[in-house]
Structures are given as structure tokens and as C-alpha cells.
Amino acid sequence: MAKAARSAKQGGGRSWFWAQGLACGILVATAAPLAVVLAVVFAPAGLAALAGPLALGGAGQEEGPEDGGRKLAGVMLVYGMAAALPWLEALWGAARNWGMALDLLSGMRLVGVCWGAQAAAWLLSEATPFVARLVLETQVRARQSRLREARGRLQAEWGMEEKEG
Amino acid sequence: MAQTPQEPRLIAGQYAVDLARPMQGWGAGLHCFAARDVKSGREDAMALMVRRDAPPRAQAVTSLAAMPIDGILTPLAQGPALGPGGTQEWFVIAPAPPGRPVFGPHAGQAGPWHEQDLLAFVLRPVAHALERLQARHVTHRGIRPDNLFRARADEPVTLGCAWAAPSAFFQPAIFEPPYSAMCLPGGRGEGSIGDDVYALGVTLLVLATGRMPMAGLDDAEVVRRKLELGSFAALAGDERLSPAIGDLIRGMLAEDPDHRPPPVLLADPAAARARRVAARPPPRAQRPLEIGRASAVNLRTLAFAIAAQPEEGVRQLRSGAVDRWLRRSLGDSTLGGQLDELVRARVADMPAEDSTADAVLAVRAVAMLDSLAPVSWRGLSLFPDGLGPALAGAAGTEGERILAEMVAAEGTAAWAAMRPERCDPILLRVDAHQNRQMLRQRGPGGGVARLRYGLNPLLACRSPLLQGALVVRLGDLLPALEAGAGAVAAPEGLPMDGEVGAFLAARSDLPAGRELQRMAEATDPVQAAMVVLRLLVVLQQRQKLATLPNLAAWLGARLETQLEQWHNRSMRARLTEALAIQVKAGSLPGLLDLLDDEVAQRHDSDGAAEAARLVARIDSELAELAAGGPVRAASARNVGHELVLGVGMTALTLSLIGTLVM
Numbered sequence: 001m002a003k004a005a006r007s008a009k010q011g012g013g014r015s016w017f018w019a020q021g022l023a024c025g026i027l028v029a030t031a032a033p034l035a036v037v038l039a040v041v042f043a044p045a046g047l048a049a050l051a052g053p054l055a056l057g058g059a060g061q062e063e064g065p066e067d068g069g070r071k072l073a074g075v076m077l078v079y080g081m082a083a084a085l086p087w088l089e090a091l092w093g094a095a096r097n098w099g100m101a102l103d104l105l106s107g108m109r110l111v112g113v114c115w116g117a118q119a120a121a122w123l124l125s126e127a128t129p130f131v132a133r134l135v136l137e138t139q140v141r142a143r144q145s146r147l148r149e150a151r152g153r154l155q156a157e158w159g160m161e162e163k164e165g
Numbered sequence: 166m167a168q169t170p171q172e173p174r175l176i177a178g179q180y181a182v183d184l185a186r187p188m189q190g191w192g193a194g195l196h197c198f199a200a201r202d203v204k205s206g207r208e209d210a211m212a213l214m215v216r217r218d219a220p221p222r223a224q225a226v227t228s229l230a231a232m233p234i235d236g237i238l239t240p241l242a243q244g245p246a247l248g249p250g251g252t253q254e255w256f257v258i259a260p261a262p263p264g265r266p267v268f269g270p271h272a273g274q275a276g277p278w279h280e281q282d283l284l285a286f287v288l289r290p291v292a293h294a295l296e297r298l299q300a301r302h303v304t305h306r307g308i309r310p311d312n313l314f315r316a317r318a319d320e321p322v323t324l325g326c327a328w329a330a331p332s333a334f335f336q337p338a339i340f341e342p343p344y345s346a347m348c349l350p351g352g353r354g355e356g357s358i359g360d361d362v363y364a365l366g367v368t369l370l371v372l373a374t375g376r377m378p379m380a381g382l383d384d385a386e387v388v389r390r391k392l393e394l395g396s397f398a399a400l401a402g403d404e405r406l407s408p409a410i411g412d413l414i415r416g417m418l419a420e421d422p423d424h425r426p427p428p429v430l431l432a433d434p435a436a437a438r439a440r441r442v443a444a445r446p447p448p449r450a451q452r453p454l455e456i457g458r459a460s461a462v463n464l465r466t467l468a469f470a471i472a473a474q475p476e477e478g479v480r481q482l483r484s485g486a487v488d489r490w491l492r493r494s495l496g497d498s499t500l501g502g503q504l505d506e507l508v509r510a511r512v513a514d515m516p517a518e519d520s521t522a523d524a525v526l527a528v529r530a531v532a533m534l535d536s537l538a539p540v541s542w543r544g545l546s547l548f549p550d551g552l553g554p555a556l557a558g559a560a561g562t563e564g565e566r567i568l569a570e571m572v573a574a575e576g577t578a579a580w581a582a583m584r585p586e587r588c589d590p591i592l593l594r595v596d597a598h599q600n601r602q603m604l605r606q607r608g609p610g611g612g613v614a615r616l617r618y619g620l621n622p623l624l625a626c627r628s629p630l631l632q633g634a635l636v637v638r639l640g641d642l643l644p645a646l647e648a649g650a651g652a653v654a655a656p657e658g659l660p661m662d663g664e665v666g667a668f669l670a671a672r673s674d675l676p677a678g679r680e681l682q683r684m685a686e687a688t689d690p691v692q693a694a695m696v697v698l699r700l701l702v703v704l705q706q707r708q709k710l711a712t713l714p715n716l717a718a719w720l721g722a723r724l725e726t727q728l729e730q731w732h733n734r735s736m737r738a739r740l741t742e743a744l745a746i747q748v749k750a751g752s753l754p755g756l757l758d759l760l761d762d763e764v765a766q767r768h769d770s771d772g773a774a775e776a777a778r779l780v781a782r783i784d785s786e787l788a789e790l791a792a793g794g795p796v797r798a799a800s801a802r803n804v805g806h807e808l809v810l811g812v813g814m815t816a817l818t819l820s821l822i823g824t825l826v827m
Contacts, residue, residue, distance in 0.1 A: 074810070075809050075810050078810065078814060078816075079816065082817035082820040085820040086824055121809065124809040125809050128806075128808050129798075129804070129806070130801070132800075132801035133798055133802075136801055140790050140793070140797065147790075151780055154779055155780065157734055158733060158772065158777075160777065
């Protein structure tokens with residue numbers, strides 16, 4: 001079962017990879033300046049996807065390092081897109097115009113805002129699980145403390161031997 | 166309350182013992198003091214101080230106290246009172262003798278008596294007294310010259326008291342038939358009135374001659390001579406007796422009690438003299454048979470030799486020497502054949518080295534050779550109804566072990582089976598079986614002590630726990646135990662040992678035996694202490710004794726550990742406090758209520774089990790929490806990712822809306 005699921009997953013990933021490749025190929029063929037601008041603007045997300053194993057926070061038991069990197073890349077892409085949307089018209093204009101594309105890139109405003117948004121996404125992705133875990137652990141500690149207290153009371157009242165190490 | 170040594174007590178609420186007035190030599194072998202009847206003010210009573218190892222004859226005392234007999238110092242009452250040592254002693258009250266004893270160091274006269282005086286003042290009155298005793302199914306067993314009293318020379322004698330000790334306990338061997346004389350002092354049994362006639366015959370002989378026959382001989386030699394020569398010949402020897410007295414005494418000293426004249430006949434000396442029972446003396450062997458140090462010349466001495474030296478006797482029986490001697494020297498091939506059958510049966514049925522089988526063989530052989538002989542077991546002889554006093558006298562000695570072995574082997578049943586014409590073998594077999602059952606009971610309520618107290622209704626408890634206090638009746642036990650517990654600084658063990666347990670089981674109508682068996686089966690001292698507590702509580706409630714602080718403290722200390730069985734600490738603390746209160750109050754029932762509350766103990770156990778389940782559940786949850794770190798980390802990552810993604814999607818949507826609107 002697990003082997004079959006893994007092979008199915010690998011098969012789906014391969015299709016998605018080829019679909020991505022095809023989309024990128026079409027984009028480069030039809031709007032090479034736009035493709036360059038997008039590549040630069042979403043470079044951090046791309047790097048995050050490639051550097052998944054090195055992504056901060058590591059990987060969960062149920063997911064590999066590639067999955068963690070892909071998730072981080074997805075989040076960064078969303079943040080980057082949200083930041084890039086105000087330049088949609090300019091981007092559309094630069095789709096076949098190398099000059100406008102280079103202006104956008106040289107202006108650094110689009111690049112700075114998008115990279116900043118992706119950096120924020122990365123930062124939040126790293127900080128939020130830490131905070132969530134902190135909250136969970138605090139709750140667990142409190143529960144453990146209450147349980148130990150109840151256990152101690154029972155032992156004292158009923159004269160049980162201390163078993164806990 | 167326990168009687169302390171400082172508290173004087175009246176016997177039967179009527180008689181006070183005057184310890185300042187001892188009556189030396191008047192107590193038939195016992196210490197004797199003057200006694201006063203406080204109700205009538207009369208001072209013509211005496212108190213016989215009972216020996217602790219020789220209990221009074223309970224049945225006879227009770228019977229005679231209810232209806233005294235003229236001419237005998239019959240018991241009037243009995244009970245405990247202060248003795249000369251400041252300790253409690255058991256006394257039997259009897260009328261004081263009318264005068265001095267007729268013989269001995271305290272005698273009023275010396276020298277031989279005249280025939281007419283013997284007949285008028287000794288034989289007739291004593292025969293009348295024996296006749297009345299016989300009618301009451303009581304024997305005297307203490308007739309001897311120094312136990313006959315009279316005030317003046319022209320008065321009939323009065324028989325002294327003889328029921329404050331076991332039958333014939335103080336009788337010298339010469340006054341007893343040889344078969345009784347060879348027994349342990351306590352083991353002579355009630356006997357028959359014929360034994361009293363025998364003692365009266367010897368008494369007449371002593372008074373007629375004015376001296377004690379066979380003086381200087383030990384008891385064994387006296388018995389041997391009587392068996393060898395016949396009692397009359399051995400005692401009278403070459404004494405010159407008047408024909409009337411000689412004929413009378415000859416008849417009275419017949420070896421077989423059935424051949425002795427009964428008391429009713431003795432009241433008429435002429436008729437008694439005329440009564441001649443043809444009793445041939447036993448045939449004498451041509452040559453003696455040596456058995457150990459003894460030399461057998463006839464069947465009686467052979468039986469006595471085997472009884473006295475059973476190991477050597479059995480060896481000769483098994484070797485066939487006795488059989489050959491019987492056939493060749495005595496010419497009794499019938500008896501030899503019967504004896505040979507006995508030996509063959511023993512060899513065929515039991516292993517050669519079985520000493521108990523040898524002892525049974527000796528018992529059977531002695532009974533077969535001489536049907537008048539008592540039961541003899543490993544050199545100790547007794548009649549079956551003397552077993553109780555014999556055990557009392559032998560308590561704590563090797564003799565006790567031997568007697569217990571005889572009971573365990575039902576030696577009396579084997580003896581009875583060999584002489585059915587002289588006893589009721591079925592009855593004796595039942596008795597022997599019952600005694601054996603009693604002996605086999607385990608724990609403090611059984612064993613030889615149980616047998617001893619069961620067969621001696623007036624035997625004092627021998628337990629060291631009583632610190633020397635006299636406890637004859639069950640009602641005296643608890644106060645004495647309480648006093649004994651108070652006398653010990655740091656009591657150890659339990660306030661009930663084997664002696665107290667056996668005494669309790671014998672005297673009480675409680676189902677104490679079962680409880681005492683549980684005590685023996687108890688696996689730890691606390692369980693045993695609980696059994697003791699239950700028994701003492703029943704006694705305390707029955708006797709309506711308010712407080713027993715010393716016993717409560719003793720048992721409380723032993724049972725404190727019982728509280729450790731309680732799981733609930735707060736309950737345990739409350740019980741400890743309550744225990745201390747009950748101990749201080751001396752309430753044994755209070756202690757029992759605290760420690761034997763089964764409902765509360767069940768609740769406690771149920772509560773402990775529930776608590777254990779809860780603790781297990783807590784431990785399980787704690788373990789789950791401890792092991793859940795990675796899961797929580799993954800969960801936190803997912804939650805963080807979803808949150809950040811959600812924020813991003815929201816921003817993207819807003820940005821898209823903003824771009825489209827502008």
C-alpha cells in the first residue's frame with residue numbers, strides 16, 4: 001500500500017514537473033522579457049523550493065525536506081504575488097518589451113517589494129510554528145503538573161509506593 | 166476483678182481459712198489448716214490445701230458435699246483462698262477430725278489394739294461408712310491408720326478426708342493392692358470399694374500388730390513380695406494374729422477384689438470371717454525367669470517384670486524365652502501358645518524396629534499374663550481412669566511424653582481388649598479414641614495440655630502467663646491473665662499460650678477449639694493475636710468484666726501492625742488514635758470492633774483499588790504527554806504554515822481587488 005501510494009505520488013509530481021516545464025517553456029517562447037522579470041522577482045521562492053532540505057524548521061515526520069521547501073516556496077510565492085499585483089499593468093507591458101522589463105528590474109522597487117514580501121513570508125513561516133509549539137508545550141506542561149499533583153495526592157492518601165522515575 | 170493476695174476470700178462464701186492454725190499431720194498427706202464457718206461461728210472445720218499437681222476428685226467432692234456421710238470427714242465445700250505463701254491456693258473444707266489419728270507420730274495411743282476394739286471401733290464403723298460410700302458410687306482410697314481419728318478410746322473411729330487429691334495419691338504401697346501400688350501415684354484410678362476393703366485389711370493388721378509391716382522396703386519391693394507371696398503372706402508374715410482377725414484380714418487382702426468381702430459383710434465380722442473364697446495361689450515355677458533385674462517366679466511376677474522393664478520383657482517375648490519358660494517351668498502351654506500368637510501377630514504386622522508396636526505388645530502380654538494388672542507403657546503403670554491425674558502429676562516431665570505416646574497408640578484400648586471379663590472394652594476403646602482425638606488436635610487448644618485439663622476438671626492452669634496465680638475455674642482466668650499482664654514490664658508474644666489455650670478449650674463451652682486451631686494456622690503473629698482477642702472478648706463479655714487495661718495494652722501493641730493493612734492513611738491515623746483510646750479504656754470489645762470491621766476494610770480495599778486504577782490512568786496520560794513531543798512539533802508546524810498561508814492568501818486577494826479596482 002505504502003509503496004503504491006509513494007509511486008502514485010511520484011507519478012503525480014513528475015506530471016506536475018513536466019506541466020511546469022511546459023508552462024515555463026511557453027512563457028519563455030512567447031514572453032521572454034516577462035519570464036526574466038518574473039524569474040528575478042520570484043527568485044527567493046525558487047531558491048526556497050530548491051533549498052528545501054536546508055529550509056529552517058526542518059521537516060516533519062510525515063513529510064520530506066522537499067515537501068517542506070515546496071510549502072515554504074508556495075507561501076513565499078503567494079506573498080510575492082500579493083506584492084507584485086500592483087505592477088500587473090507594467091508587467092503586462094513588459095511581456096514582449098525588453099526595455100520595459102529591464103526598467104522594472106533596474107528600478108528595484110518591484111524587486112525590493114516582492115523580495116521583502118517573500119522574506120516576510122519566510123520569517124512568518126519560521127516564527128509561527130515556533131510560537132504555536134510554545135503555546136502547545138505550555139498547555140502540556142500545565143496538564144502534566146496537574147496530573148502529577150493528583151497522583152501525589154492519591155499516593156499520599158492511599159499509601160502507595162512511588163513508582164514514577 | 167482478680168483476687169489480689171491482700172484480699173481474703175471466703176470459701177463458698179462461708180468458710181475462712183485460719184492460716185495461723187496449721188493442723189500438722191491431720192490432712193491425709195496434705196497441708197491442713199483450721200477453718201471457721203463464718204455463718205454459724207463454728208470452728209470445727211479444717212481446710213485441706215490442694216497440691217497444684219494433684220487435683221481433687223471433682224465428682225466425689227461435689228457428690229459428698231451435697232450429702233455428707235456420718236463417720237467420714239466428707240468434704241463440705243471447696244474453693245480458692247489465700248495460702249501460707251501469700252498466693253492463692255485451692256482448699257477443700259471438711260469437718261475437723263474429732264480427735265487425734267489412731268496411729269503414727271500424732272497418734273493419741275500406741276501399741277497393738279485389742280481384737281474387740283478393732284472389730285467394734287474400727288471394722289464395723291468403717292465398714293458401715295464404706296457401705297454408704299458404695300451406695301453413692303464413691304470410693305475412699307485413703308484408708309490407713311494415720312487417716313483414722315477418734316476423740317476417746319471408747320469411741321468408733323472416723324474416716325479422714327481423701328478427696329482433696331487423686332485417688333490413693335498419698336497411700337503408701339503397703340496399703341494398696343499390688344496392682345494399684347505399682348501405678349503412678351496419680352494413676353491409680355478411682356478403683357473399687359474392694360480396694361478400700363484391702364486398705365482396711367492392712368489397717369487392721371497394722372493396728373493389731375502395733376507396727377508397720379514391710380518397713381524400710383521400697384515400693385517396688387513391696388509390690389514384688391505381694392505378687393510373689395500373696396498380700397496376706399507378704400504383709401502378715403509370721404505375725405501372731407488372733408484367728409478371727411487373721412481370717413478377716415486374709416479375706417480382705419485377697420489379690421482379686423471380687424474375692425474380698427464387701428462392706429456389708431464386714432459389718433458382721435462373724436459372717437465375713439466365715440466367707441471363704443477359694444482362691445488358689447498362682448502356681449510357682451520350678452526355676453525363675455530373669456528379666457533384666459527382676460526375677461519372675463509366677464505369672465504375676467512375670468507380668469510385673471515385663472511391665473517394669475518392657476524393653477527387656479519384649480526382647481524375651483520375641484526371642485521365645487517367655488513362651489518356653491511358660492511351657493517348661495510353669496507347664497502352661499495354653500498361655501504359652503496364646504502369648505506366642507501375640508508375638509507372631511506383632512512381628513507379622515509391624516516393622517521389627519517399631520518401638521510403639523513393642524510397647525503395645527508389652528501391654529497385651531502383661532494383660533494376658535495377669536488380668537488384674539494395670540496398663541503399663543514403657544515402665545509407667547496406671548489404670549485408665551487415672552490417666553488425668555497421672556498427666557497432671559507428670560506435666561512437663563518425660564512421663565508426660567510417655568503417657569501421651571500411650572494415648573496416641575490407644576494403649577488402654579489394647580489393654581482392655583485383652584481382659585474383657587474385667588472391664589468394658591468397648592467403653593474403654595471409645596474413651597481411648599476420644600483421648601487420642603483430643604491429643605491430635607493441633608494448636609493451643611489441643612495436645613497433651615488439652616487432654617490434661619480435659620481429664621482434670623479441678624486442675625489449675627500451669628501457664629507462666631498467670632505469674633503463679635491460681636486459676637482452676639474459667640471465671641478466674643481473665644482476671645488472672647490481666648493481673649499477669651500487669652506484672653510484666655514488657656510483655657512478649659501473646660497473652661495466650663498452649664496452657665491457657667488448652668485450659669480455655671477444656672473449661673469453656675465456647676467453640677474455642679476452632680478458634681484456637683485458627684490461631685495455630687495463623688501465618689503471622691497479627692492473625693494469631695486477632696484470634697486471641699476474639700476469644701478474650703467473648704470471655705470479657707460473658708463475665709461482664711468492665712475493663713482489662715493490661716490485656717488491652719498487650720494486645721493493642723501486638724495489633725498495631727494490623728492497622729498497616731489499611732490503605733487509607735487518614736483512616737489509619739484515625740484508627741491509631743481510636744486504638745489508643747480503647748487501650749486506655751481497657752476495652753477488648755472496643756479493640757475488636759476497631760480491628761475486625763469487615764465492611765470498613767472492604768471499603769478501604771475498594772478505595773485503594775480505585776485509587777490504583779486512577780494512578781495507572783494518570784501514569785498512562787503522563788507517558789502519552791511525554792512521548793507526544795514530535796507530534797506536537799508537527800502539529801505546530803502545520804498550524805503555523807496554515808496560518809501564514811491564510812494571511813498570504815488574504816493579502817493576495819486584497820491586492821488583487823485593489824489592483825482591479827484601480
